[in-house]
Each structure stands twice: as C-alpha cells, then as structure tokens.
Amino acid sequence: MKKHSSQEISNLSSQVRRDVLRMVHGCKSGHPGGSLGCADFLATLYFNVMEHNPAFKMDGINEDVFFLSNGHISPVFYSVLARAGYFPVEELKTFRKLNTRLQGHPTTHEGLPGVRVASGSLGQGISVAAGAALSKKLNNDNHLVYALMGDGEIEEGQNWEALMFAAHQKIDNLIVTIDYNGQQIDGSTKEVMGLGDDIATKVAAFGWEILHMDGHNTQNIIDTLGRAKALVGKGKPIFIIMKTEMGYPVDFMMGSHKWHGVAPNDAELANALSQLPETIGDY
Secondary structure, three states: OOOOOHHHHHHHHHHHHHHHHHHHHHHOOOOHHHHHHOHHHHHHHHHHHOOOOOOOOOOOOOOOEEEEOOHHHHHHHHHHHHHOOOOOHHHHHHOOOOOOOOOOOOOOOOOOOOOOOOOOOOOOHHHHHHHHHHHHHHOOOOOOEEEEEEOHHHHOOHHHHHHHHHHHOOOOOEEEEEEEOOEEOOEEHHHHHOOOOOHHHHHHHOOOEEEEEEOOOHHHHHHHHHHHHHHOOOOOOEEEEEEOOOOOOOOOOOOOHHHHOOOOOHHHHHHHHHOOOOOOOOO
C-alpha cells in the first residue's frame, strides 16, 4: 500500500470518524468517544507507517502486525481496515448486527480479515503483542509489531508483568502506544485509579524507551512513529504516550467520559456529522 501524505490521512480520518458515528448510531450501541480520538493514529498507522497486506494471512509472517488491546474502540478499527481494503466498506453497516463479523469487540471466530486476536478483555494487549514480537525475532522476521492500549486499562496488573517481560527479553521490535485521554467508562482516570503524575518515568523504569505524541496531528504521528522505528533493534521495546481528547473533534463529545460507550441519537448524529467533512464517501 502506498504511503499517504499527512493531508490525505487527515481527510481519511474525517471519513473514518463519520463511519464511526454512523456505525454506532445504526445499532444504538458502541463506543464512539475513544474511537473518534484514535482515528488519526490508526489511519496513519495503516496508510503511512505499517508494511501490511490486505490479502490477509493470520500468521503475519513477513509483514508488520497490529493488535488492538482496547477492543471496545472496534468501530474505528473496522473502519480503517475496511478503508484499507481488508473487507468491503459496505460491511460497516452490519456493525453489531445479528450474525455479523463486526462484533462489538473484535473476534476471530468469524474470520474477519485484519483481526488476529479477540480483544476487549482489557489489559492483555501488551502481553499478546510481546509474544508476537518475540516470535518474529526467533523466526528472523525483521518486521514489527504494533499495539494500541487505553490509559484506563493500564490499571490492570497484567500490563506491568508484560512491561517487565518485554524489557527483560529485549523485545526491541515492539512499539506500544497508549491512548492517553484521561477518561474511562466510570469517570476520569485520575478519579477512578490515578496513574500518577509521570507515567513516562514509571514505564521507563521498567526498561522501555519512551516517546510522546500528539494524537490529533497526523504529521506529528508520522514523525513520532518514524522515530520509534529508528529505535528498533537497540535493545529496548518502545512505548509511545499519545495525548488525545475523547470524542475529538466533535464539540459536544470532547473531554467527557460520558461518550465512552453511548450512541448518539438522531439529532446528535446530525450535529456531529455536520462538523466532519465527507471526504471520500459514506458507505
């Protein structure tokens, strides 16, 4: 797949966000907030950064692979996969419908191209990604493993075991990004389970390289992921702290945990779509 420019990705992200809102509205269920916030990142990853093939192979040999740990933001994942050619864009209208391949959390039993692990049981993504990355190293496959997690799920203890494991094993072909929006289902992360003032120092103490990224600036995402790739092979896994705003850029959704898992009604959908240009074409 050719590398898209920053502007092309920004245009695509607007369309992806329209997909997200229409999917969640269509079934009156889903998680729009985090999906909207991560649209720029996933669009950049699939349309500029990763070496991947929509002619999907589950083993991921000789290509970069991605794991979505915070599986509740499946709408944005499905939209990007469809727009990247993994399955027909028209299939997005089946999101969360009976017998669909597009379950609320990604699953593997329906054989959806692009999905290599069932996810949404939070806290497991780094573990899965570390195992896949170690497998690539053992098999002399020089491609990379990427993962995205939410900041709420770092409250799960399994993450810290995985952080220790990846650093101890020098899994330096692994790039993990945390969506640092400060919100989770029951409130702010600060209120529910404070992460402390400096998560970077904590993760660095576990032996990881740390980078920071603006999750709503496509050029900054391209540049930061480029810096992450330059650190591959230097003995440490890479952890990117990505600052985003839940619900971005829809004005009445931004910054509140309310939109973590609530579908917009008809009027709210119309309002939100009016703020997002239709750049490629709705499904």
